[in-house]
Amino acid sequence: MRxxxxxxxxxxxxxxYREKTLAEIGWPAxxxxxxxxxxxxxDIEAAYCGSALGGMxxxxxxxxxxxxxxxxxxxxENACSSSSSAFRQAYIAVAAGVYDVVLVLGVEKLxxxxxxxxxxxxxxxxxxxxxxxxxxxxxxARRYMHDHGLTKEQLASVAVKAxxxxxxxEDAQYRNEVTLEEVLGAREIAxxxxxxxxxxxGDGASAVVIASAEKAKQFTTKPVRVACSEVNxxxxxxxxxxxxxxxxxxxxxxxxxxxAAIGPDDxxxxxxxxxxxxxxxxxxEALGFCDKGESAKLLEDGDTSIGGRIPIxxxxxxxxxxxxxxxxxxAQIVExxxxxxxxxxxRQVEGAKVGLTHCTGGGISGFxxxxxxxxxFSV
Amino acid sequence: MAQTAENIHEKYPLDGAALRLATDGTPxxxxxxxxxxxxxxxxxxxxxxxxxSENVRDFELPDSGSLYxxxxxxxxxxxxxxxxxxxxxxxxxxxxxxxxxxxxxxxxLEMDMAVTLTTTVVGEGENGTVESYAFTPAKG
Numbered sequence: 335m336r337x338x339x340x341x342x343x344x345x346x347x348x349x350x351y352r353e354k355t356l357a358e359i360g361w362p363a364x365x366x367x368x369x370x371x372x373x374x375x376x377d378i379e380a381a382y383c384g385s386a387l388g389g390m391x392x393x394x395x396x397x398x399x400x401x402x403x404x405x406x407x408x409x410x411e412n413a414c415s416s417s418s419s420a421f422r423q424a425y426i427a428v429a430a431g432v433y434d435v436v437l438v439l440g441v442e443k444l445x446x447x448x449x450x451x452x453x454x455x456x457x458x459x460x461x462x463x464x465x466x467x468x469x470x471x472x473x474x475a476r477r478y479m480h481d482h483g484l485t486k487e488q489l490a491s492v493a494v495k496a497x498x499x500x501x502x503x504e505d506a507q508y509r510n511e512v513t514l515e516e517v518l519g520a521r522e523i524a525x526x527x528x529x530x531x532x533x534x535x536g537d538g539a540s541a542v543v544i545a546s547a548e549k550a551k552q553f554t555t556k557p558v559r560v561a562c563s564e565v566n567x568x569x570x571x572x573x574x575x576x577x578x579x580x581x582x583x584x585x586x587x588x589x590x591x592x593x594a595a596i597g598p599d600d601x602x603x604x605x606x607x608x609x610x611x612x613x614x615x616x617x618x619e620a621l622g623f624c625d626k627g628e629s630a631k632l633l634e635d636g637d638t639s640i641g642g643r644i645p646i647x648x649x650x651x652x653x654x655x656x657x658x659x660x661x662x663x664x665a666q667i668v669e670x671x672x673x674x675x676x677x678x679x680x681r682q683v684e685g686a687k688v689g690l691t692h693c694t695g696g697g698i699s700g701f702x703x704x705x706x707x708x709x710x711f712s713v
Numbered sequence: 714m715a716q717t718a719e720n721i722h723e724k725y726p727l728d729g730a731a732l733r734l735a736t737d738g739t740p741x742x743x744x745x746x747x748x749x750x751x752x753x754x755x756x757x758x759x760x761x762x763x764x765x766s767e768n769v770r771d772f773e774l775p776d777s778g779s780l781y782x783x784x785x786x787x788x789x790x791x792x793x794x795x796x797x798x799x800x801x802x803x804x805x806x807x808x809x810x811x812x813x814x815x816x817x818x819x820x821x822l823e824m825d826m827a828v829t830l831t832t833t834v835v836g837e838g839e840n841g842t843v844e845s846y847a848f849t850p851a852k853g
Contacts, residue, residue, distance in 0.1 A: 405841035406833060449787055459731070459756050464789060464835060466723040469799045472784030480782075480824045524799075525785035525819065570762055573807035577782060699811070 339550040339557035340711065342371020343668040346420065351537040352445045352550065354440030355529040356388050360396030360441035360539040363661075367437070367476075368400075372553045378543070380406045380467060381422045384417025384440040385660035387453070392660075396539070410711065411660075412492035414607065414695025416440060418663025418707035424544055434549040439541040442658035444665035452659070452697075460699040466523035467697050468532055468543040468610065471700075475526050475612035478578040479493065483625075484615070486526055488630040490517040492611035493653055495639055502529045502681040506654030507536050507543040511606055529655075531611040531628035535564020538658035540665035546581040558671045561688070561710040562594035568701035580626045582706040583620035583694055590690075590708040591622070598622030601644060601710075602686040603673045607694045608651040618646070618693060621708075645683045648673065659695065664708060666691035688712045721728055731756035732832075732846050735771075740846055746772035756807045757804040776830040777851060778804035792843070792851050793836045802828055802848050816849035827835045 344366025351359050352603055368375060381402065383393025386685035395406040412419040417440025424436040439525040450516070451466040457464075466663035478484055494514055512530055520528035550557040566589070568582045591597055598621060608614035623644050624632040634637055638646040649655045649669040651661060665698065672678050689711045696704025733741045745754045747761035748768040757772065768831050779822040783800035786793075815820065815833045828848040836843045 404833065450790065453790075464784060464786065464793055464799055465774045465795060465811055465812055466789050466811060471783045472786075473782040473801060475786060475797065477782040479825070522785075522787045522796075524787060527784075545784050571750070572762060572809075574781070574809050577801075 337547035338425055338428045338560045340542055340560065340671050341550050341554050341557055342367045342369070343541070343671045344370055344372065345505055345540035345668045346538060346667050347505045348536050348538035348658055348665070350445045350659070351443065354537070356441055356443045356484050357395045357399050359443055359537050360439060360509045363398040363441070363539035363541045364396060364400060364402070364437065364439050366471060367543050371543035373404050373435060373543060375400065376434045378402060378405065378437045380408070380424070380427060381437040381439065382408050384410045384412070384420035384438070384663060386411055386413050386416045388441055388443065388660060389638040392441055392502060393439065396439060401640065402437070403648065406475060407463035409472070411562060411707040414657070414659045415663055415693045415705040416660040417708045418666070418693040419705065421566045421664060422669060424705060426660070428544055430547055435543065435545045436539065437543055438664055439539065440661035440663055441539040441583055442521055442660040442704055443537045443649050444535045444658055445537055446692055447526065452535070454697050458698050461697070465697060466524065468527055470697050471610035472524040472527050474577045474616065475610070476653065478612060478616070479526070481578055484630050485695045486518065487610050487636070489513060489526060489615070490514055490531065491633060492608065492614050493517045495633060496608060496647060496651045496653035499648050499681060500654025503650050503655060505541055506650040507534055508650070508654045527610060528667065533609045533652035536658050538656060538657045538661040539666065540661050540668050542664050542667050542671070543617050555676060556713070559712050561712045562590045562599040563709050564590040564593060565705065565707040568655070568696070568703050568711055569707055572700055578616065580616050580620050580694070581702045583617060584693065586708045587621050588711060594710045596688060596710060600688050601690045602647050602688050603670060603683040604644065604645055604690040604692065605649060605651065605669050608647055608653050608657055609657060609695070611653070614646065614651065619688070621692060630703050640681055640683060648678065648683055649680045660673045663691070663693040666693060667709065670711055674711055686706050722731055738832070740829060740830050741776065742774040742846060744772045744774050745769050745813060746798065755805055755810055772811070774808060775806065777803050778802045780814065780822065780828050780848070781809065781826045782824070783814055783822055794834065797835065798822070800828060800848065809849045813845060813847040814849070
């Protein structure tokens, strides 16, 4: 397998673009990534598009706006992991030597559903019985609070940290700082969560251009190496399971660290899937940034804030940057690549050399999550 | 697109093959038991998720178990009666069931408390109220 590099990234600010079509939301991110890469659109040999709810041919609908057509375009759906799974497919194709330069994009328009919780698959038994994503994470949170003594205030402080970071990100949907009291006092969604414990619904797009390490030299002197690319599905479990241990992330992290020959202590910056406050804490542990039950302390000590030992979600994460689900995976990669290039301005993680992205999702019965992707990057 | 009540089954019992009601209304949950490998699962299905055998049979789940966790749901698609308490109930023989928790104030719920099977109205569909199985704190 060949070495693969990221040579271009782009995204649009996550927001509610009710008046725009999916294609209109998508193309500016793609154009930005191509310009950032310094490639001609004719250099792009294939494209992979991640979208969960964008409908048929999302990639073609976006790319025709820019006249990027007549090449193999593959559309990938994997819930929240859609564009990170698309990135994995692109990575495999380049690493295997099939293509030299490939485009990956993620695009989503959730405002078409008119608000409320994410529409889930109606064939699913638990969904037909009233399971919604905030409740699923809320149940994880309640069990974790019971098992590990996590307080409501500690849980709410995840959102405070997220917004502190997001306020510095011009691509974030929410750019306001929030207080602990505001998080605790917001409208109830699914106990123990208020509105500010939950990622917002919205629209967005993000894109990445990758190339073989050899080819990348033609376009840039500062490629970002893809250190590992890992995508997994959850294990279907019909019986009891520990909902405070996200097994798919634990399993994926082990494989990712082995593949990259990098350990959690070597990671300088990470974007993790904080769809709800409890998720960020669970993933600190699952990704090995701290021991089981220690995540609240890691947060309280400032270790995961910008300036701390292992800054998590400097972009603001899903909670503050937003979560147009199919666009999230590649948006995480955009953030980490910019961090590793030193282009993150007032939210720069100083000296970051190794970055990790983690994107997991899919509320279906019997799974911790349906899909999970973990990527690592280095300079 | 407006949210609709289509997430809620219109038929009673809501749960199809997963719920059996005696003539006096006493509910029983039905799971799958694989005759070849012994795997048990809920809800029932025509094939074993462990060994792929189609030699499966109905299995009556115990009607009492323990509450693994819960959440009071305030925001849900149109049709559901909010707020409601969603929970996971662990039944003996290693089956976990997602269910509404009823007949109790959320403030009085406790982790791992004993709960027992019942039925309840969970929402409003186009053809009237929608009922489903649920669990409620065990008496005594």
